[in-house]
Amino acid sequence: MLTEKQYKLLLFINKTTKETGCSPSFEEMKNAIGLKSKSGIHTLINALEEREFIRKLPHKARALEVIRMPKFKPRAILEEEKKRENALQHAAAEIPFYGKIAAGTPIEAIADRTETLSIPYNMVARGQFYALRIEGDSMKDAGILDGDTAVIKKTDNAENGEIVVALVDNTEATLKILQKKGSEVWLVPCNKDYETRKLDAKRVKVQGVLSSIIRNYH
Amino acid sequence: MLTEKQYKLLLFINKTTKETGCSPSFEEMKNAIGLKSKSGIHTLINALEEREFIRKLPHKARALEVIRMPKFKPRAILEEEKKRENALQHAAAEIPFYGKIAAGTPIEAIADRTETLSIPYNMVARGQFYALRIEGDSMKDAGILDGDTAVIKKTDNAENGEIVVALVDNTEATLKILQKKGSEVWLVPCNKDYETRKLDAKRVKVQGVLSSIIRNYH
DNA sequence: TGATTTTGTTCTAGTTTAGTTCTTTTTATG
DNA sequence: CATAAAAAGAACTAAACTAGAACAAAATCA
Numbered sequence: 001m002l003t004e005k006q007y008k009l010l011l012f013i014n015k016t017t018k019e020t021g022c023s024p025s026f027e028e029m030k031n032a033i034g035l036k037s038k039s040g041i042h043t044l045i046n047a048l049e050e051r052e053f054i055r056k057l058p059h060k061a062r063a064l065e066v067i068r069m070p071k072f073k074p075r076a077i078l079e080e081e082k083k084r085e086n087a088l089q090h091a092a093a094e095i096p097f098y099g100k101i102a103a104g105t106p107i108e109a110i111a112d113r114t115e116t117l118s119i120p121y122n123m124v125a126r127g128q129f130y131a132l133r134i135e136g137d138s139m140k141d142a143g144i145l146d147g148d149t150a151v152i153k154k155t156d157n158a159e160n161g162e163i164v165v166a167l168v169d170n171t172e173a174t175l176k177i178l179q180k181k182g183s184e185v186w187l188v189p190c191n192k193d194y195e196t197r198k199l200d201a202k203r204v205k206v207q208g209v210l211s212s213i214i215r216n217y218h
Numbered sequence: 219m220l221t222e223k224q225y226k227l228l229l230f231i232n233k234t235t236k237e238t239g240c241s242p243s244f245e246e247m248k249n250a251i252g253l254k255s256k257s258g259i260h261t262l263i264n265a266l267e268e269r270e271f272i273r274k275l276p277h278k279a280r281a282l283e284v285i286r287m288p289k290f291k292p293r294a295i296l297e298e299e300k301k302r303e304n305a306l307q308h309a310a311a312e313i314p315f316y317g318k319i320a321a322g323t324p325i326e327a328i329a330d331r332t333e334t335l336s337i338p339y340n341m342v343a344r345g346q347f348y349a350l351r352i353e354g355d356s357m358k359d360a361g362i363l364d365g366d367t368a369v370i371k372k373t374d375n376a377e378n379g380e381i382v383v384a385l386v387d388n389t390e391a392t393l394k395i396l397q398k399k400g401s402e403v404w405l406v407p408c409n410k411d412y413e414t415r416k417l418d419a420k421r422v423k424v425q426g427v428l429s430s431i432i433r434n435y436h
Numbered sequence: 437t438g439a440t441t442t443t444g445t446t447c448t449a450g451t452t453t454a455g456t457t458c459t460t461t462t463t464a465t466g
Numbered sequence: 467c468a469t470a471a472a473a474a475g476a477a478c479t480a481a482a483c484t485a486g487a488a489c490a491a492a493a494t495c496a
Contacts, residue, residue, distance in 0.1 A: 244444060
């Protein structure tokens with residue numbers, strides 16, 4: 001009946017005309033289908049017209065009309081839908097996005113934010129997680145850069161050498177390497193321009209350990 | 219179907235005829251649509267007549283008739299569809315995992331591997347993607363460490379300054395910053411212990427640009 | 437009826453947007 | 467490796483939109 005591209009285009013035309021009342025332009029269709037040239041749309045449109053799924057006024061702009069919709073989907077579309085449904089099955093886990101981590105705000109204070117981040121299940125394993133945006137470059141040498149997203153596993157105890165979210169004096173949250181030294185806790189940065197902070201253990205609460213780093217380049 | 223202006227005008231004609239029982243004048247339509255001249259309305263009316271949305275008596279005043287209106291989807295259905303799309307947004311996409319990137323193997327050579335990595339849809343946007351494991355520390359100062367997973371967008375051209383997967387002499391694949399200099403291509407590492415490689419452009423093929431970095435701590 | 441106003445039509449003209457056609461390149465396939 | 471189909475790209479043509487003015491037909495009303 002229809003090829004995959006023809007079907008996709010027909011779907012798009014039908015959707016936009018019913019939503020907006022206007023036909024899409026060749027440019028818009030081109031982008032929707034993922035082609036880089038309008039001429040491809042032209043042949044698709046001709047094919048759809050020949051098969052009497054749409055009608056059009058030649059040489060007129062935005063003058064398409066959907067006559068009917070196919071009863072069957074092309075095989076390629078069916079397969080894609082299956083894949084997507086599959087993807088929904090092991091869909092990404094949604095974890096709360098608590099905001100930026102920087103000197104200043106404890107995490108609980110911003111814990112009521114509703115934003116979430118979706119990450120793959122296999123990345124979060126078991127346990128409770130949340131996400132933070134990294135601000136500053138104090139962990140630069142550990143490959144953790146300003147703007148990165150940190151996935152944190154909620155826990156209140158951590159081993160020496162782990163990268164943790166540490167809350168100091170209930171007011172200031174920071175991401176550093178943890179080193180317990182007797183009654184002291186050292187928060188070690190990964191940037192020679194910053195100094196290790198040596199604090200009384202009572203002043204420091206661990207709020208989680210670093211589980212993953214995600215960075216997007218546009 | 220219709221262009222935006224045609225549709226707006228049709229809506230206005232339909233509304234006022236139903237409310238007042240008589241069609242609007244060109245002057246009224248002109249003001250409603252926001253034009254400064256009646257002639258525009260005239261052409262719009264002709265277009266609507268040609269597309270069989272209205273009928274008119276020529277040279278008669280206020281003698282328009284709406285024959286039909288474009289069909290719409292009920293709002294409830296639109297909302298339902300949006301929800302579904304949203305859900306798919308958050309679903310994980312499966313992309314092929316091509317193996318390690320290090321001196322030696324071109325990507326095609328290991329392209330038949332069946333392993334996949336699932337990452338959130340919103341991370342891959344459009345286009346084709348694949349994943350590579352980083353080996354070595356030549357990009358250390360860009361926060362890309364040994365063992366990281368790189369999500370790569372397939373493309374064969376990239377801009378200066380982008381981090382790309384470059385295939386040299388069809389034998390060696392590497393992740394570096396791209397700098398085109400006339401007939402040369404420079405592959406710039408992000409580690410002062412490594413040197414920039416300056417190669418004849420013919421020897422270098424771009425196989426993708428870096429889209430995301432994912433790092434997991436045990 | 438004739439004068440006046442309202443309304444619709446036509447033309448010109450410039451700018452922007454959109455559709456068509458043709459050639460070349462890429463991709464898939466036997 | 468040849469072939470055909472699909473896609474990209476560029477060049478071209480036409481339509482859409484905007485505006486202004488002049489004009490003609492219809493509607494209104496004294």
